[in-house]
Amino acid sequence: MAILKHIASKNSNYGSAIDYLKYQHDEFHLVPVLDESGNMLLREEFYLDGLNCNPETFDLECELLNQQHHKNNTYDEIKSHHYIISHDPRDNADHDLTGERAQAIGLEYAKANFPGHQALVCTHTDGNNGTGNIHTHIIINSLRKFDIEPQTYTERPIDCKAGYKHHLTKDYLKHLQKSLMDICQREGLHQVDLLSPAADKITQQEYHAQRRGQLNLDIANMELLGDGITPMHTTFETDKEKIRNAISDIAERATSFDEFQRLLKAEYGILVKDHRGRFSYLPADRQKFISARALGSNYDRDRLLRIFAENARNKERNNPHWAADDPMAILFIKSDLRLVVDLQTCVKAQQSRAYAQKVKISNLQQMARTVAYVQEHGYDSYEKLSDTTNTIQSKMAKARSDAKFTEAKLKKVNEQICYLGQYLSTKSVYGDFLKSGNKKSFRQAHAEDIAKYEEALRILKQHSPDGKFPTMKDLRAEKEQLTIQKDAQYDTYHYFKDYHxxxxxxxxxxxxxxxxxxxVQRKQQQSRKNEHSL
Incomplete structure (x- = not known):
């Protein structure tokens, strides 16, 4: 089941690619693993080759080529393309796949599909997260070094000329996927159809978000276990995964789009719309719809409509005389616990006997589920349940406080970024002002820019009492770190909030x-007294 991943990188440090391929890295934080002396550790097994370059001087040769053609000089240009061929772990035992064999496949693939480019081809045998799957990294300079013959996937004349960029189109990507499938089938390796849409489309961003969320959840659960409390959740779900699970749950029961739409909104708070032949989903905490295509082919319109039709046929086959007003329909139990309704204060129940009967049945269901919940979680006394509730409430308050504190720090960093940009953009004008002979007339002519500079300088000094301003790069890095920290803390807060x-x-x-x-006991005692009095 070899799969192909593509990552476009704007990192101008080509040497970091060599370091990643040769040395051990913490895959979660993407930083090198160091020994006791602070030196990077070589990977236990890897195979490294270069195409149109020496692999040890790949970075220098790429930089020289960029200078020669005056390309890849700005920060927003794509400097390199990273392709990863990840083989099925079963290939190791089933088809005798080794590092040498995978490296040979990677070299053949790179020569056939990236001609004219400087490329590193490196095979690792350790796998990501200890999975043990053999995978090959192909890193190419985005700039082509040599002219090549026209290929089936080239669309423009410049796609064959030296000094021009690697141009990845949809057709080119399909060619790359088909080429990999052909090689794997020829070698007798496990393979899936890469040309078909993924059933569950997991992007690189979602993958890393899931890993970070799972780590934060594990840390929070360790605190709960240390306090003798059973965690409510042990598996972290991304927002997209929650939508996928909700759709799958409702799709198993819905017999029409209208029912699917109604149940998805009622049980999960997710709106769904059918627009231009496509389904889109909107959770309660978002303002923009998520298309079914972003979730995977399992959640698109055609597949779900087929499931609804099949559900309707099965329902008619199993219960042909079922009617919408069947009284058994009210016995449906939702997955979440709900509060028991007080019939004495429910106005609608007082007005409608049928509704009161329905509420009574629902209350019995919720009471039964509540008792099962208490037994399942080991609450052998009301005091223990109350203590756990108070503990979770305190953890919820602390998590919210931590998130608010980080949010305040993030707000300050954003303010610094704003005013540092304002300071840098008006610094030259203020410098000219200091050098001008007639400062009064210069200030009048550039009053707005000078005022912005002085305002930015004043605020930056408030944030930096020592007078040393941080760089924009440092501030953006701090902002990114604080944003990740804030999101993690809010995830923890919402976790405890739901638990509470x-x-x-x-x-x-x-x-x-x-x-x-x-x-009931009071009424029984009263009835006994009445019987004795009679």
Whole structure:
């Protein structure tokens, strides 16, 4: 099941690519692993070759080529393209795939599909996260070094000339995928159809977000376990994964689009619209719809409509006389605990006997689920349940406080970035002002720029009492770090918030159950007294 990944990089440091290929890295933080002396550690097994370059001087040769053609000089240009061929772990045992064989496949693939480019081809046998799958990295300079013959995937004349950029189009990507499939099939390796859309489309960003979220969740759960509390969740789900799971859950039961739309909104708070033959989804915490194509082919319109039609046929086959007003329909139990409704204060129940009967059945269901929840989580006393609720509440408050503190720091950094940009953009004008002979007339002519400079200087000095201003690069790096930290802290806060809300629901239902039992006991005692008096 070899797959192909592509990453376009704007990093001008070509040497970092060599370091990543040769030395061990912490895959989560993408930093080198150092020994006790602070030196980078070589990978235990890797195979490195160069095409149209010496692999040890790949960085220097790329920089010389860029200077020769005056390309890749600005920060927003793509400097290199990184392709990863990841083989199925089963190929190691089933088809005798070794590092040498995978390296030979990678070299053949790179020569056939990236001619004229300086390229590094490196095979690792350790796999990501210890999976053990053999994978090959192909890193090419975005600038072509030699002229090449026209290929089937080239669209423009400049795509064959030296000094021009690697141009990845949809057709080119399909060619790359088909080429990999052909090689793997020829070699007898496991392979999937790369040309078909992925059933679950996981982007690189979502993959890393899931890893970060899982780490933060594990840390939060360790605190709970240390306090003797059972965690509510052990697996982190990204926002897209939550949508996928919600769609899959509802699609198993829905028999039409209208029912699917209604249940998805009622149970998960997700809106779905059918526009131009495509489904799009909008969770409650977003303002922009997510297309089905961004989630994967399992969630597109055609597939779901087929599932709805099949569900309708199965339902008719199994229960042909079912009607919409079937009284058993009210026995449907939602996956989340809900509060027991107080019939004494429910106006609608007082007005409608049928509705009151429905609420009674629902209350019995919720009471049963509450008792099962208490037994499942080992709450053998009301005090233990109450203590756990208070503990979770304090953790929720602390998580919210931490997130707000980080948010305040992030706000200050954003302010520094804003005023540092303002300071740098008006610094030259203020310098000319200091050098001018007639400062009064110069100030009048450039009053706005000078005012902006002085305002920015004043605010930056407030943030930097020592008078040393941070660089824009440092501020942006700090902003990125604080943003990640803030998101993680808010994830922790929402986790404890959901946990606390669930425990509050359990406590309220327990209070209602105990109150009902006491009322029944009181009525029984009163009836006995009346019998004795008679």
């Amino acid at each position: 809300r669930e425990l509050q629901t359990v406590c309220a239902n327990i209070d209602n159950i105990l109150g009902t039992e006491r009322e």
